[in-house]
Each structure stands twice: as C-alpha cells, then as structure tokens.
Amino acid sequence: MALTLSTTRDADTITVSVAGDVDLSTVADLDHAVLAAVDDATGVVVDLAAVTFIDSAGINTLLKSRRLADERGRHFRIANATGVVHDVLDLTGVLGHLSG
Template sequence: MALSLSTTRDAGMITVTVAGAVDLSTVAELDQAVLAAIDAGPPSVVVDLAAVTFIDSAGINTLLKSRRLADERGQHFRITNPTGIVRDVLDLTGVLIHLSG
C-alpha cells in the first residue's frame, strides 16, 4: 500500500495524517511532511497514525528524530491513534509512551 499524507492547521497546531505502510521505501515522504510541519513553527505538531497499517524501524526513527527536533525548538510533538500492529510495535520497542506524551 502506498503512503498517503495530509496536513491540516488548526489553532496553533499542525496535524500530519498518515495512511498506509511506513517503511524504508516510504519513510522519506513522512520525514519531509513532518519536518515541514515542524519548520512552520506551530506550538504543537501531531502525527495521526490511525490509518497506518505497518511501521518499521525507519519509521520509528523518523518519529523519534522529529520529536527531538521539536523538543529542541520548544514545540510539543506527539503521535495519536496508533492501532493494531503499529501500536504493538511502538509499545514493544518502548517508544509509545515517549511519542504519545
């Protein structure tokens, strides 16, 4: 499944909505979208993973890198709505709590 991304801005928050599989072949698209959201300078950046069907270590790395960048810039960064195998992978790797907060 191809990756689909959309970005919305609402009251000081940018949400990047992700659908499909986040893996080595698609992670550059996610990275670009999230970095653009952070670069726009909102107080808060949210990555909605409700429609993500798969995530590998490359996707997790991008989310962690994005969290660090947002933290360095004083922005709040979090993921929302991980489900199924994506939630399980994030939980098993120990990053779910870090990225959800």
C-alpha cells in the same frame, strides 16, 4: 500499500495524517512532512490511525522529529496508533515517549 499524507492546521497545531505503510521505501515523505510541520507550528500531531505497518525507519523518523520539536520548544505527539502499529511502538518502548 502506498503511503498517503495530508496536513491540517488548527490554530498553532498542525496534524499530519498518515495512511498506509511507513517503511524504508516511504519514510522520506513522512520525514519531509513532519519536519515541515515542526518548522511551521508550535504543536505537531502525527495521526497514525490509518497506518497499517511501521518499521524501524518509520520509528526513527518519529523519534528524530520528536527530538527536533523538543529542541525548538515545540509540542509533538503521535495519536491513534492501533493494531500492529501500536504493538510495535509499545514493544520497542517508544509509545509513551511519542504519545506524550
């Protein structure tokens, strides 16, 4: 499934809504969108409600984005991880770190 991204702004928070598969072939688009949001807002939420698959490249991008947000004093979190995406993030031990 192809990756689609959309962004919305509410005050100082940008939400990046992600749909489809986040894998090595699509992660560059997610990386670009999330890093742009970190540069442009004090808060970033990555909404994973419509993500059907995530691999290590996607997890790495989310962790990198969280690290950059922390370095810049920005708030960053993922939201709405469900199904296999929730399970993968939980099993790899990053769900709590990315959700908070």
